[in-house]
Amino acid sequence: MLNLVLFGPPGAGKGTQSEKLIRRYDLVHLSTGDLLRSQIAAGTELGLRAKQLMDQGLLVPDEVVIGMIDCKLRENQQAAGFIFDGFPRTVPQAEALDSLLVEYNTQITTMVALVVEDEELIRRLLKRGETSGRPDDQDEVTARKRVSVYNRETIPVADYYNQQDKYIAIDGIGEIDMIFETICQQIEAVATKKA
Numbered sequence: 001m002l003n004l005v006l007f008g009p010p011g012a013g014k015g016t017q018s019e020k021l022i023r024r025y026d027l028v029h030l031s032t033g034d035l036l037r038s039q040i041a042a043g044t045e046l047g048l049r050a051k052q053l054m055d056q057g058l059l060v061p062d063e064v065v066i067g068m069i070d071c072k073l074r075e076n077q078q079a080a081g082f083i084f085d086g087f088p089r090t091v092p093q094a095e096a097l098d099s100l101l102v103e104y105n106t107q108i109t110t111m112v113a114l115v116v117e118d119e120e121l122i123r124r125l126l127k128r129g130e131t132s133g134r135p136d137d138q139d140e141v142t143a144r145k146r147v148s149v150y151n152r153e154t155i156p157v158a159d160y161y162n163q164q165d166k167y168i169a170i171d172g173i174g175e176i177d178m179i180f181e182t183i184c185q186q187i188e189a190v191a192t193k194k195a
């Protein structure tokens with residue numbers, strides 16, 4: 001199985017690259033942000049509670065997102081692999097993911113981290129906000145909050161995978177297709193080494 005964590009701050013291009021990766025490698029895309037937004041759209045209680053935190057640029061509790069991922073892994077047991085997008089965002093989430101994957105006799109193949117500097121992220125988030133309709137993309141204060149939450153709470157997840165020798169950093173600035181090809185080369189190098 002090919003199980004990728006696509007890592008990086010909000011606005012780094014994870015969603016865009018995920019779409020291309022799922023097509024090339026036939027993976028199931030698990031984006032906790034998308035899963036939460038569908039809960040909001042469906043008007044569930046979980047969605048309503050999550051929305052209050054998401055609109056402020058804060059993280060939703062670990063057990064909520066871990067529960068959603070657990071459910072999706074269960075539903076997709078025949079998958080060729082998964083791409084985790086926007087998850088894990090804390091070290092406890094990363095630990096929980098490792099334990100869940102053990103249950104399915106598999107593990108994370110590698111983490112690909114898209115690196116983009118903070119001011120470029122803010123520019124991208126506000127630009128996306130012009131068309132995305134996402135409340136958390138609409139104003140600079142929330143965009144900056146999300147980037148600072150990432151720097152404080154999520155960056156340690158990179159170390160977690162680095163310690164397992166599963167961390168690959170890729171420059172997230174440049175042409176989308178060139179970044180994509182660089183990601184694929186790195187993934188294939190890891191897969192060949194493991195084979």
Ligand code: AMP
Pocket residue numbers: 010032033034036053054055057058059060061062065085086087088089090093136146
């Ligand atoms: P995203 O679409 O990945 O940018 O996520 C949008 C928002 O959903 C984040 O700012 C968080 O409020 C929430 N969220 C998404 N994934 C997670 C996660 N793994 N842990 C906690 N909160 C999350």
